[in-house]
Amino acid sequence: MSMWEYANPKKFMGWTRPVLPWTFGLAGVCLVVGLIWGFFFTPDDFRQGSTVKIIYLHVPSALMAINAWIMMLVASLIWVVRRHHVSALAARAAAPVGLVMTLMALFTGGIWGQPMWGTFWAWDPRLTSFLILFLFYLGYIALWEAIEDPDTAADLTAVLCMVGSVFAILSRYAVLFWSQGLHQGASLSLDAEENISDVFWFPLLVCIAGFVLLFVALVLMRTRTEIRIRRMRALEVRANRA
Amino acid sequence: MIALLMRDLRLAFRAGGGFGLGLAFFLIVVVLVPFGVGPETELLSRIAPGILWVASLLAALLSLDRIFALDYEDGSLSLLATSPLPLEGVALMKALAHWLTTGLPLTLAAPLMGFLLSLAPEAYVYLFVSLLIGTPALSMIGTFGAALTVGIRRGGLLLSLLVLPLYVPTLIFGAETVRRGAEGLDPTGAGILMAGITAGCFAFLPFATAATLRINLR
Numbered sequence: 530m531s532m533w534e535y536a537n538p539k540k541f542m543g544w545t546r547p548v549l550p551w552t553f554g555l556a557g558v559c560l561v562v563g564l565i566w567g568f569f570f571t572p573d574d575f576r577q578g579s580t581v582k583i584i585y586l587h588v589p590s591a592l593m594a595i596n597a598w599i600m601m602l603v604a605s606l607i608w609v610v611r612r613h614h615v616s617a618l619a620a621r622a623a624a625p626v627g628l629v630m631t632l633m634a635l636f637t638g639g640i641w642g643q644p645m646w647g648t649f650w651a652w653d654p655r656l657t658s659f660l661i662l663f664l665f666y667l668g669y670i671a672l673w674e675a676i677e678d679p680d681t682a683a684d685l686t687a688v689l690c691m692v693g694s695v696f697a698i699l700s701r702y703a704v705l706f707w708s709q710g711l712h713q714g715a716s717l718s719l720d721a722e723e724n725i726s727d728v729f730w731f732p733l734l735v736c737i738a739g740f741v742l743l744f745v746a747l748v749l750m751r752t753r754t755e756i757r758i759r760r761m762r763a764l765e766v767r768a769n770r771a
Numbered sequence: 772m773i774a775l776l777m778r779d780l781r782l783a784f785r786a787g788g789g790f791g792l793g794l795a796f797f798l799i800v801v802v803l804v805p806f807g808v809g810p811e812t813e814l815l816s817r818i819a820p821g822i823l824w825v826a827s828l829l830a831a832l833l834s835l836d837r838i839f840a841l842d843y844e845d846g847s848l849s850l851l852a853t854s855p856l857p858l859e860g861v862a863l864m865k866a867l868a869h870w871l872t873t874g875l876p877l878t879l880a881a882p883l884m885g886f887l888l889s890l891a892p893e894a895y896v897y898l899f900v901s902l903l904i905g906t907p908a909l910s911m912i913g914t915f916g917a918a919l920t921v922g923i924r925r926g927g928l929l930l931s932l933l934v935l936p937l938y939v940p941t942l943i944f945g946a947e948t949v950r951r952g953a954e955g956l957d958p959t960g961a962g963i964l965m966a967g968i969t970a971g972c973f974a975f976l977p978f979a980t981a982a983t984l985r986i987n988l989r
Contacts (some may be wrong), residue, residue, distance in 0.1 A: 685919055
């Protein structure tokens with residue numbers, strides 16, 4: 530019994546069926562609690578006023594935008610090495626979710642930036658990197674859509690994901706070289722003594738947990754759909770042959 | 772390998788279109804920019820490095836889908852794959868042929884175009900050198916993109932969507948080299964980083980390209 534057995538499509542369908550509603554439920558609870566706590570029960574920041582509260586959407590979505598790509602990279606690697614179909618489908622399922630997260634981070638950032646920096650958009654390294662990440666997501670999804678044979682599509686997108694990751698990191702540092710930053714440093718980092726005041730920190734944690742769970746739930750659901758589509762195609766082929 | 776390179780070069784020269792078209796496109800983009808932003812010399816000379824780099828990038832993009840598509844259609848790509856020459860070598864030669872037919876002419880023509888955009892006099896050398904070092908990376912990345920989309924009918928648009936984000940680092944460092952040169956700053960840092968990207972592309976992307984071709988020929 531190894532963990533890879535859970536990648537068997539039948540087993541995957543089996544264990545995700547009971548897990549999925551719980552993940553959705555927990556994600557909903559976390560988001561509702563975190564957002565209400567954050568929006569209504571935390572004080573305004575002394576400099577930023579109430580605009581600080583967009584952090585509860587901006588930081589988690591930005592976090593997930595990057596993590597979704599990393600998850601796609603890991604899933605692509607698993608597909609290339611071990612040829613588990615579910616893993617390729619999971620990478621495919623994660624891409625649109627990551628795309629939406631990237632858009633959310635960009636939009637909430639713009640809404641916050643307008644009163645704070647006086648502009649919706651600036652060619653700041655972080656903002657630009659996110660825009661580039663958005664383009665990478667677009668290309669990845671477009672390649673999936675363009676190829677008919679599922680195995681070829683999985684292989685090619687996996688290669689694109691790996692090469693793209695290298696270039697995404699390169700772009701990140703190239704962009705740093707190219708322009709001075711307007712964006713503040715990382716709001717959260719593991720090695721900092723205290724990141725932000727506890728008052729904001731706990732609801733933010735709850736929101737991040739909510740976004741992670743939401744991402745997991747959406748990816749599981751979309752992967753299930755992809756597996757069902759695969760099965761339907763197989764049935765169709767079999768029916769045509771008979 | 773040399774034979775393959777010569778064959779590709781001959782095809783590019785004789786089949787018409789591909790060779791001169793990139794250069795003509797480059798010229799047209801450069802001519803269109805002043806119509807768009809106005810003829811003030813100071814403005815043009817300020818944006819010239821970026822325009823020249825973006826224009827050469829687009830011109831290189833134009834002929835990418837020819838790299839593998841014709842060989843794929845008439846079956847010679849399958850022959851190349853079964854030949855004793857490793858597919859990695861094929862990828863490398865294809866990129867080199869693409870560079871010799873687009874990147875190199877663009878590099879040679881760029882100083883003339885810089886004249887049209889009233890580029891700062893001290894930047895010409897940097898423009899030439901940065902294009903000379905940078906355009907091979909554009910060809911190599913483009914070859915990889917062409918290999919990804921070779922099996923797709925009408926993959927041209929998809930090809931540009933896939934390849935353009937990959938061009939970002941090269942473009943940034945390339946244009947930055949020229950800009951710093953034009954402003955009298957030290958451009959070697961940006962230039963060396965761009966050379967590093969080119970070297971890295973040639974070290975790794977032939978393998979990725981060959982892997983992609985094998986998947987597509989399966």
